Amino acid sequence: MKSLKNRMIILYSITTMVIVVLLAIVFNKSINTIFREYAENLHNKFVNRTVERIENQYDIEAGTFDEEKIERIGLTSLKKGLLLRIESVNDNFRFDIRTKNEQECINILQTVEEHMHMVYPNFRGEYTENKYVLNNEQDGVIGWVYVGYYGPYSLSVNEAMLVSKLNNAIFWSGVIFLLMSVIIAVIMANRISNPITSVIEIAKRIAAGEYGVQAKAKSSVKELEDLVYSINEMSYSLKKEELQKRQMCTDIAHELRTPLCNIQGQVEAMIDGLWEPSKVRLGNCHTEILRLTKLVNQLQELYILENTCETLYMCRFNFYDMCCILRNEFEKRISDKNITIRLQVPEDAIVYGDVQRIKQCMINLIANAITYSSEGNEIGITYRIDGMKEVVIHIIDYGQGIPIEEIGFIFERFYRVDKSRSSKTGGMGIGLSITKAIIERHDGTITVYSKVGEGTTFEIHLPL
Ligand code: ADP
Numbered sequence: 222m223k224s225l226k227n228r229m230i231i232l233y234s235i236t237t238m239v240i241v242v243l244l245a246i247v248f249n250k251s252i253n254t255i256f257r258e259y260a261e262n263l264h265n266k267f268v269n270r271t272v273e274r275i276e277n278q279y280d281i282e283a284g285t286f287d288e289e290k291i292e293r294i295g296l297t298s299l300k301k302g303l304l305l306r307i308e309s310v311n312d313n314f315r316f317d318i319r320t321k322n323e324q325e326c327i328n329i330l331q332t333v334e335e336h337m338h339m340v341y342p343n344f345r346g347e348y349t350e351n352k353y354v355l356n357n358e359q360d361g362v363i364g365w366v367y368v369g370y371y372g373p374y375s376l377s378v379n380e381a382m383l384v385s386k387l388n389n390a391i392f393w394s395g396v397i398f399l400l401m402s403v404i405i406a407v408i409m410a411n412r413i414s415n416p417i418t419s420v421i422e423i424a425k426r427i428a429a430g431e432y433g434v435q436a437k438a439k440s441s442v443k444e445l446e447d448l449v450y451s452i453n454e455m456s457y458s459l460k461k462e463e464l465q466k467r468q469m470c471t472d473i474a475h476e477l478r479t480p481l482c483n484i485q486g487q488v489e490a491m492i493d494g495l496w497e498p499s500k501v502r503l504g505n506c507h508t509e510i511l512r513l514t515k516l517v518n519q520l521q522e523l524y525i526l527e528n529t530c531e532t533l534y535m536c537r538f539n540f541y542d543m544c545c546i547l548r549n550e551f552e553k554r555i556s557d558k559n560i561t562i563r564l565q566v567p568e569d570a571i572v573y574g575d576v577q578r579i580k581q582c583m584i585n586l587i588a589n590a591i592t593y594s595s596e597g598n599e600i601g602i603t604y605r606i607d608g609m610k611e612v613v614i615h616i617i618d619y620g621q622g623i624p625i626e627e628i629g630f631i632f633e634r635f636y637r638v639d640k641s642r643s644s645k646t647g648g649m650g651i652g653l654s655i656t657k658a659i660i661e662r663h664d665g666t667i668t669v670y671s672k673v674g675e676g677t678t679f680e681i682h683l684p685l
Contacts, residue, residue: 224414225410225413225414225417226410226411226413226414226418227410229406229409229410229413229414230403230406230407230410233402233403233405233406233409233410234399234402234403234406237398237399237402237403237406238399238402241395241398241399241402242395244395245391245392245395248391249388249391252384252387252388252391253341253384256376256380256384257374259380260374260375260376260380261374264370264374264375267298267301267303268303268351268353268368271294271298271303271305271366271368272353272355272366274294275291275294275305275307275355275366276355276356276357276363278290278291278294279355279357279363279364281357281359281360284309284311284313284360285309285311285313285314286307286309286314286316286364288314288316291307291316292316292321295316295318295321296318296322298318298368299318299322299325299326299329300329302329302330302333302370302371302375302377303368303369303370304318304319304326304329304330304368304369304370305317305318305366305367305368305369306318306319306350306366306367306369307355307364307365307366307367308364308365308367309363309364310360310362310363310364310365314364330348330371332378333370333371333375334346334371336375336376336377336378336381337371337375337376337381339381339385340376340381340384340385340388346371346372346373346375347371347372348369348370348371348372349369349370349371349372349373350367350368350369351367351368352365352366352367353365353366353367353368412440412441412442413440413442413445415438415440416436416438416439416440416442416445416446416448416449417445417448418438419436419437419438419449420436420438420448420449420452422436423435423436423452423453423456424452427452427455427456427459432456432459432460432463433456433457433459433460434456435453435456435457436449436452436453469634472634472635473520475635476516476635476649477513477516480509480510480512480513480516481509481513483505483506483509484506484509484510487502487505487506488506512649515649516649516651519649519651519652519655520651522655523634523651523654523655523658526655526658526659526662527658533574533575533578533662533663534575534576534577535573535574535575536573536574536575536576537571537572537573538571538572538574538576538579539569539570539571540566540570540571540572540604540612540614541564541566541567541568541569541570541604543572543576543579543580543583544564544566544583544602545564547580547583547584547587548562548564550584551587551588551591554588554591555591555600558591558594558595558596558597558598559596559597560591560594560596560597560598560599560600561599561600562587562599562600562601562602563599563600563601563602564601564602565601565602565603565604566602566603566604567604570604570612571612571685572612572614572683573683573684573685574663574683575659575663578659578662578663579659579663579683581655581656581659582655582656582659582660582681583616585652585653585655585656586616586656586679587600587602587616588652589618589652589653590616590617590618590620590677591618593618593620593621593622593677594618594619594620594621594676595620595621598618598619598620599619600616600617600618601615601616601617601618602614602615602616602617603615603617606685607682609685610684610685611665611682611683611684611685612682612683612685613680613681613682614680614681614683615678615679615680615681616678616679616681617676617677617678618676618677618678619675619676620676620677621673621674622671622672622673622674622675622676622677623638623669623671623673623677624638624673625671625673628669628671631653631669632653632654632656632657632667632669633650633654634650634651634654635649635650635651636650636653637649637650660681660683663683663684664684665681665682665683665684666681666682667679667680667681667682668680
């Protein structure tokens with residue numbers, strides 16, 4: 222199979238060659254026609270003038286031609302390649318240049334033939350003779366002149382040279398043009414095929430599992446530039462995805478290991494008879510199992526949300542009612558820490574989304590706000606409509622806050638600011654990942670503003 226590059230070079234070269242050959246033929250034909258017309262025109266004019274001059278040499282009184290002058294006319298005509306033969310009507314005058322200058326006549330005819338064959342190798346010419354009537358105003362027909370020449374038409378030496386030079390110029394221009402076209406074709410083919418070849422190579426390497434490789438080829442053609450950009454983007458995304466998957470596997474293994482080790486240690490101690498199976502010890506095992514179950518459920522949920530295989534049941538619902546319900550659900554935890562939840566939400570506040578999913582977000586954010594607030598603190602929930610296009614919700618706490626260098630990571634799965642607090646707070650660093658995934662499935666955004674010691678604000682934007 223021919224490569225794109227070779228195909229383009231061959232196609233372009235053939236096209237150019239056909240155009241060049243056609244143009245050369247047209248030019249050649251035009252030049253030949255122009256020169257033929259020019260030669261015939263010149264020949265006719267000269268013959269007419271010669272006939273006129275011969276007529277003028279007629280002596281009416283003597284009833285014959287002036288021989289000396291006729292001979293001069295004959296010689297002048299011979300130089301132009303014309304052989305004159307004259308007969309008077311009363312047969313008292315005869316002139317034939319061939320009888321006077323036979324050798325010169327043969328030479329001249331031969332030279333003209335040679336020139337014509339030099340310019341047109343296939344020229345089919347032969348000796349031609351045309352008869353013209355000689356007239357006089359008084360006597361009417363006074364004789365005849367026979368003009369012989371190498372025809373059907375002939376060019377002078379200079380004209381033949383000029384035609385030959387023009388044909389040569391056309392031929393060499395064609396050759397140069399053709400060579401230049403082939404060079405341009407090679408450059409163009411390279412410019413087009415190089416990025417494609419590079420993309421193919423990268424695609425093959427990606428198919429072989431080498432994610433992240435980038436095509437370096439540059440192109441000024443928009444489509445090719447887009448092609449290179451797209452394959453590079455794809456390669457980068459696959460690499461990112463692969464890293465994420467690897468990271469996720471490592472994280473999951475890490476998160477599962479601690480509770481599993483705890484359960485394993487306690488159960489083995491009980492089997493070996495080192496520990497008596499008591500309610501407290503079995504309860505500890507049960508707590509770890511519950512943590513594991515919660516972790517597995519959260520991971521499954523995150524997977525579903527991030528892979529968009531779950532449908533959202535979108536509707537307009539009353540956000541104020543949802544907040545009131547949530548405040549009741551958290552009543553035990555807030556009263557334990559003497560925390561108050563202050564709602565700055567209008568009673569007719571509307572949110573467009575999946576009720577259960579938005580509720581899940583609010584639970585995660587309020588739970589975190591309670592967890593990271595000190596006793597007696599206040600938690601605020603605000604709602605406002607921004608430009609009739611979206612709602613803006615804030616969940617504000619005045620707790621410990623998040624260090625600035627950690628803020629960028631808190632939405633990442635398994636990320637916890639204080640790693641040692643996980644067992645104490647029960648958090649596994651997945652809640653905010655789920656929250657972010659839910660908000661993004663709603664085409665919204667979630668941002669965090671925080672200052673250590675002053676508190677944290679989560680800002681949610683949801684389209685209306
Ligand atoms: P976790 O289940 O550990 O709370 P999250 O994903 O909900 O996991 O939160 C990730 C981390 O972000 C938490 O471990 C905590 O360090 C930090 N964080 C989240 N919300 C707050 C908050 N309101 N105040 C301070 N830190 C917070």
